[in-house]
Amino acid sequence: MKKTPKEKSTKSIKINQLAILIAVIALLTSVFPYIFSPKKVDLVYVDVNKLVEGYKRTKVDRKSFEQKTAVMQSNVDSLMTDWQDELKAYEKERSSMTKKELALKQELLQNKQQQINNYQQAVQKQIQEEDQKLTQTIINDINDYITEYGKNHGYQIIFGAQGSGNIMYAHKASDLTEEVLEGLNKQYNGE
Structure with missing residues (x-):
């Protein structure tokens, strides 16, 4: 059919x-x-600047570093003050000096000024190097903690945002900064 x-x-x-x-x-x-x-966010990030600033070790180490820097700068300032005092004394006594004494005193003042300048540059270089070393030590602490945190919580990747445009937008649920900062500070305190 x-x-x-x-x-x-x-x-x-x-x-x-x-x-x-x-x-x-x-x-x-x-x-x-x-x-x-239940949703688990696979792509997460931390705000590195907030971690560095909120990390208790940063505050402790920065305070110690600032005290050391102040002592070093005080030494430079003290040498500069002594040199300026010598220069003022030279200006007052200059009229009573012989040409040979004038030339000798000027050379001594110039040499002392050069030594102070060299010392000041060396101090600034040392301060800069110690600041970089301090910052790198703190960053290493944070990186080590985040590596363990990621492994322990099953994350495949944790991005680091620094406010320079590498992460332009992320949902708040993707931000682990406060959670990581809390654990990092507990670890630093030995808890």
């Missing part, structure tokens, strides 16, 4: 409806776990 065009059309519509129904069920089945399962 031959089917009429109307019967063929009805059968075709039923097959299409069945195909659509199967596609919808497949889609819902594949999407269901993502919609109703």
